[in-house]
Amino acid sequence: MDDEVIIGLEIHCQLNKLNSKLFCGCSTKHHEAEPNTHTCPVCLGLPGALPVINKKAVEYTIMVGLALNCQIAEHTQFYRKNYYYPDLPRGFQITQYDYPIAADGIITVDTDGHERTIRIRRVHMEEDPGRLVHQGSIETSKFVLVDYNRSGMPLIEVVTEPDLRSPKEARRFINKLRNILEYLDVFDGSLPGALRVDANISLRGGARAEVKNISSYKGVERALLFEISRQQNMKRRGVKVVQETRHYDDERNCTITLRSKEQAEEYRYFPEADLVPLSVSGWQHALKEKLPELPDAKRERFKGQYGISDNHAKVLTAEIRVANYYEYVASKIDPLLAATWVADYLKGELNYRDRDIRDAFGPDKMVYILQQFRSGVITDKGAVEVIRTLLDEGVSPNGEPRSEPQDVIRNKNLARVESDVTRTACAEVLKENVAAIADFRSGKAQALNYLVGMVMKKTRGRADPAEVNLLLRELLECT
Amino acid sequence: MITEKDVEHIGSLACVDLTDQETELFAKQFNSILEYFKELDGVNTENVEPTYHVIGLTNVFREDVADESLPQEAALANTAKKEKGFIKGPRIV
Ligand SMILES: [Zn+2]
Numbered sequence: 365m366d367d368e369v370i371i372g373l374e375i376h377c378q379l380n381k382l383n384s385k386l387f388c389g390c391s392t393k394h395h396e397a398e399p400n401t402h403t404c405p406v407c408l409g410l411p412g413a414l415p416v417i418n419k420k421a422v423e424y425t426i427m428v429g430l431a432l433n434c435q436i437a438e439h440t441q442f443y444r445k446n447y448y449y450p451d452l453p454r455g456f457q458i459t460q461y462d463y464p465i466a467a468d469g470i471i472t473v474d475t476d477g478h479e480r481t482i483r484i485r486r487v488h489m490e491e492d493p494g495r496l497v498h499q500g501s502i503e504t505s506k507f508v509l510v511d512y513n514r515s516g517m518p519l520i521e522v523v524t525e526p527d528l529r530s531p532k533e534a535r536r537f538i539n540k541l542r543n544i545l546e547y548l549d550v551f552d553g554s555l556p557g558a559l560r561v562d563a564n565i566s567l568r569g570g571a572r573a574e575v576k577n578i579s580s581y582k583g584v585e586r587a588l589l590f591e592i593s594r595q596q597n598m599k600r601r602g603v604k605v606v607q608e609t610r611h612y613d614d615e616r617n618c619t620i621t622l623r624s625k626e627q628a629e630e631y632r633y634f635p636e637a638d639l640v641p642l643s644v645s646g647w648q649h650a651l652k653e654k655l656p657e658l659p660d661a662k663r664e665r666f667k668g669q670y671g672i673s674d675n676h677a678k679v680l681t682a683e684i685r686v687a688n689y690y691e692y693v694a695s696k697i698d699p700l701l702a703a704t705w706v707a708d709y710l711k712g713e714l715n716y717r718d719r720d721i722r723d724a725f726g727p728d729k730m731v732y733i734l735q736q737f738r739s740g741v742i743t744d745k746g747a748v749e750v751i752r753t754l755l756d757e758g759v760s761p762n763g764e765p766r767s768e769p770q771d772v773i774r775n776k777n778l779a780r781v782e783s784d785v786t787r788t789a790c791a792e793v794l795k796e797n798v799a800a801i802a803d804f805r806s807g808k809a810q811a812l813n814y815l816v817g818m819v820m821k822k823t824r825g826r827a828d829p830a831e832v833n834l835l836l837r838e839l840l841e842c843t
Numbered sequence: 844m845i846t847e848k849d850v851e852h853i854g855s856l857a858c859v860d861l862t863d864q865e866t867e868l869f870a871k872q873f874n875s876i877l878e879y880f881k882e883l884d885g886v887n888t889e890n891v892e893p894t895y896h897v898i899g900l901t902n903v904f905r906e907d908v909a910d911e912s913l914p915q916e917a918a919l920a921n922t923a924k925k926e927k928g929f930i931k932g933p934r935i936v
Pocket residue numbers: 385388389390402403404405406407408516
């Protein structure tokens with residue numbers, strides 16, 4: 365396990381916030397559509413069709429380059445990458461080669477306690493190929509079904525230097541990239557097929573394998589872990605790792621060989637004469653002005669403005685939607701309280717359910733819950749119960765939450781019980797637990813915790829544990 | 844020097860099956876073309892930028908507006924094999 369792992373990533377992200385494809389006017393909104401209903405002569409590669417580039421796609425790519433601290437090229441142009449595959453109707457993909465639009469950037473990634481700087485080699489634009497549907501697995505299917513709706517979707521490819529050192533670091537890098545692109549509002553990472561990753565992996569000193577077709581966020585870490593143990597096992601058995609391209613099979617969680625070095629890729633790149641070169645570095649000043657506050661800057665601002673911890677600031681600023689949610693809540697109620705409840709409780713409950721903050725209830729409801737908690741109407745347990753209930757109920761078909769927090773408080777009887785009810789419950793518990801009283805009196809402090817727990821159970825969590833503690837001591841002393 | 848092996852390789856990259864006679868003929872033709880282009884080696888191109896494009900235009904764009912696409916029947920009109928709105932292709936690996 366001592367082998368140093370070296371990982372470089374090529375991450376393809378669809379600029380799916382655009383209305384139209386990269387080189388034609390076909391709509392990008394085809395996720396629910398029938399196959400082959402969003403195509404035209406350009407994206408079907410019919411003879412004589414002429415591509416014309418989408419101006420906004422160029423602007424978005426420059427914004428991404430700037431956000432990743434890249435240099436924007438003075439001159440940039442497109443190439444044809446020639447290969448035969450059913451997803452590519454023309455027999456070539458229009459992409460960039462020499463002169464990518466942006467290069468030489470960096471982003472920082474948090475890895476267990478410290479920050480690491482990952483170098484970005486380049487960012488370039490290209491068109492997405494069509495979508496292939498295999499009957500069964502890629503190895504056994506007799507034929508493929510091709511849907512060209514995806515053909516020509518605007519993609520950016522972000523290529524890192526081989527600076528990543530573990531699958532976990534790779535996952536964090538991808539999350540950070542996704543979050544930056546969502547801050548820029550050029551990308552929606554939740555749409556199917558929005559992100560695909562190819563990874564180069566080697567053990568220090570060994571040949572590297574390229575794993576293609578990793579198409580889910582979770583798949584990245586799994587595919588890399590699989591490939592690393594495959595290489596380690598080969599090394600242990602004294603077998604040489606050969607340089608090759610492997611395909612990741614998400615369903616079976618393994619990588620399979622596609623082609624070895626002997627059939628190395630020869631793409632015969634040459635300039636795409638149907639598209640004129642671009643000279644757009646002059647746009648960067650205006651676009652820089654338009655860049656929103658990015659995660660790292662927001663994290664610092666949150667710490668200064670709201671006085672919250674670095675850890676809370678990190679959790680709250682990772683995703684733009686969480687940051688906006690928090691800022692709304694913090695504008696209505698104590699920002700420190702808001703940080704704890706949004707970062708720890710709400711995010712925690714969402715993560716547990718594997719859900720996005722978009723599937724939560726609105727921030728106004730969070731404010732209401734916290735107001736009820738602060739004014740003593742519900743306990744912290746009660747507040748958590750309201751959050752869980754609202755999350756589990758989900759939203760109705762019209763996107764509205766199924767119930768209001770006040771309904772949950774009423775229906776589940778969460779309003780904190782009055783002191784005299786607590787007192788009665790305490791007295792009852794003492795009557796029922798004579799043995800625990802004896803334990804407490806003989807010096808076993810944990811006996812009191814047990815009694816508090818029994819009172820909480822009796823009041824179904826609606827009593828204040830601190831108050832119960834005091835009451836029990838009081839009662840124990842006077843009996 | 845282009846060999847017959849090179850021609851076969853180029854043919855396979857382009858998915859074109861060549862007969863032995865064609866391979867032999869094309870190797871000869873490729874070599875004579877390359878021979879002709881050798882003339883360029885005599886020209887000093889030290890400070891000349893490569894020509895990527897001949898029409899001298901830059902920055903031709905379209906706005907990000909979605910237009911109508913072809914109906915599915917039209918998109919599939921040129922394909923012999925189809926299934927449920929998809930184009931059917933050979934297996935790949
Ligand atoms: Zn199109």
